[in-house]
Amino acid sequence: MKVEFVSQNDKMFGLPLIHEEESESAIENDRREMERTWARPHGVRGFLIETDHKVIALRYIITAFVFFLLGGLEAALMRIQLARPESHFLNPDLYNQIFTVHGTTMMFLFAVPIMTAMGIYLVPLMIGARDVAFPRLNAYGYFVYLIGGLLLYASFLLNTGPDAGWFSYVPLAGPAYSPGKRVDIWAQMITFTEISGLIGAVVIIGTAFKMRAPGMSLHRMPLFVWAQIVTSFMIIFAMPAVMLASSFLASDRLVDTHFFNPAEGGDAILYQHLFWFFGHPEVYIIFIPALGFISPIIITFSRRKIFGYTAMVLSLVATAFIGFGLWVHHMFATPLPQMSQSFFTAASMMIAIPSGVQIFCWIATLWGGKITVRIPLLFVLGFFAIFVLGGLTGVMLAAVPLDLQIHDTFFVVAHLHYVLIGGSVFPLFGAFYYWFPKWTGRMLNERAGRLNFWLMFIGFNLVFFPMHQLGLKGMPRRVYTYMPDSGWGTLNLVASIGAFILALGVLVFILNVFWSRRAGEIAGDDPWAADTLEWSTSSPPPAYNFLYLPIVQGAYARWSQSSPAPLVKGLSTKKRETLVTSVVDAVPELRFEIPGPSYWPCLLALATAETFIIGIFTPWAFVVGAVLAFAVLFGWFWGNPDYENLKALETRARPEHEQRPPKLQPEKA
């Protein structure tokens, strides 16, 4: 079907096109009804039953940021310990727990959830939808994630924190060398975070494929949304591997299976394959959403269209595919056939190509643009510097002989932080500055922002650049201290000083957020004059996102809009309806009713929690959990959403003494 904006024949997308007189009172009336239909629940009850994607996403973002601070605190403790040789600030056992919990927190509780959360907040707004496709499933994902994070930290505070490294290699993590429950906590925390990650992926794919505003065909989709879709597909194919790895590990430990026990035909290297088949795509699961932040920021602050849209999209997809062919380069120190080493070296070098294409497209965009260097762009420029360095050491590590020399040294620590902090955290902070006005209605302070950036940029390079040299000089990672005559003291001290400058930068950011939330400059709907649809609604957006859904007429939704902009009407204001459109061309197909607030997601999360937390101690927890889950799902299924929505509507509309549930009307087939 043709999707161009044609107004002849009084039809668009095969639907009646009307030139309607705008009436203030009719709009006001619709607004009042929408406010009632989409009213948000409040208080503790509201916390448990809320399904609004914006509320859930902000909860995700705040929770993940708190975990980021905790992970950062652990990093600071490690830097204090390593600042001078033969330090006894931390004992070896505590040091093991701290570096394990630091890595686990940053990868599983901060990086992946916060990237998904940005998508959950922004994808529906960018594509012109009222909510995500499966809001209750989305709420369930959040609760599962929260419980997983609490499990890790509760056990850490009880001195049962996992201590076998964030990838918990066997045989160290197996039953023979890690008695007790520490590794089991790690394994089940993986289960929680992966369930939540997988659910986030399904929610984003369903939303981005089926709920785009009419006219937003695939080739007009913002690059942010492309990045989120590509990431979601990577999650779907990568995360099952780590769920299996951690399940096999847990069952080896709990019920004496022999997956990783060489004495009975099991295999320790198998664990590494399973872990890294997830673990390498994981890097891109964290990195690709960050690429999605960079494109809109560059478009906005260079005031022009992106250079090479198609090349950008293809590079994202290519990165995702190649990302699955690299996992073995984490295992070059294991006995592998030389053929496979060569293959994975080639693949590891190949992935630099699509990354390079994107960097050059961004440079070309900036080249021809009218650049305004605001804070979000500053962070993106910082990303270029740091990420290119991290990428270069990545190409170095792809070479087997070099990798064997510096495997498990601080060189690897330097590389991975350059890639992950440079590639993800810097764009993420840029994204915070860019979208904070949309979330709160106020701008973050610009001067504090500059201070924040420079402290972080200088601090970061001061911590991690010396680590390259430390690694080359032979300092291994994961040692709790070193001898004075090793000659590593000075560089370690420099790194520790850098860590505190970096922490100071983050502190400035937090103060900026608290200050700006109260006293920041009022942002208005569109403070950046940007092109994507989230800027066409109020800041913060209403619960229903858009009073009337927009129609998209070009690749840059707001820049290509005719005036007055065409809109969608005819969706119910009394039910939570949104428009479902076709996958490729975004032609309207259905009026889809979205379920509203409910207790079931939270109850299902509790059943899940019972299964996997008690499952650390006895396999019978799985039987009990299955029964509980079925009971909850029965209630979820049997409680008619129409019925619940109507009841909620009636309850709000009437005084208390008149409240009674309405009769269930049979639907006409």
Added chain:
Amino acid sequence: MSTRPIIDVSELPHHGFDTLDPVWWGNNCLLAIETSMFAITIATYFYLRQNIHPWPPPLAQLTAPLNPLPNLGPGTATTAVLLFSCLPAVLVDLCARRNYRTGAQFGLIICLLCGVGAIVLRSFEFAAVRFRWDANAYGSVVWFMLGMHMAHLLTLTLEAFLLTLWIFKRQFDMKHRLDITALAIYWYWVVGIWLVLYSIIYFVPRVL
């Protein structure tokens, strides 16, 4: 007062089958996740197979029968029941699409019986492996494959049970007709995955 072009969507339907409905996409994404789970489990099976020669290893204790190969009986019976169950699943699928309630009710009852039958037969398959999960890596991985598929059989049957209950006790409404078509896809998927697992668990030790 100015005029504004609008499109009127009030005539659009609320539900549509297959790719029209977001639920179809959500459902298939979940199946894609589970497919990767099984694919990686199968890779694990073949990886561990390199470590044990012959595969499966000879039985350690001198109990009869001495043959370590998995007993074909229960597994083949499960396969037969599952293959047969595709017929009522197709029937239910078609009846849901054509709004024929009685046919769907009849088909769902047969599906339920097949599901319960497959679960009962499956519970005999574990013993047919001849190794416990804690005997060796072969026992571990085969039990894991059987167990994971068993979990899907349970979920599938319970989902069919819920939908049966709904269309007997409540209405044969459009939303639940859609759910039934989603159930049918899940049904074909569970049977399809089983055919792969069946040929690996029972025939790789015999043929390869």
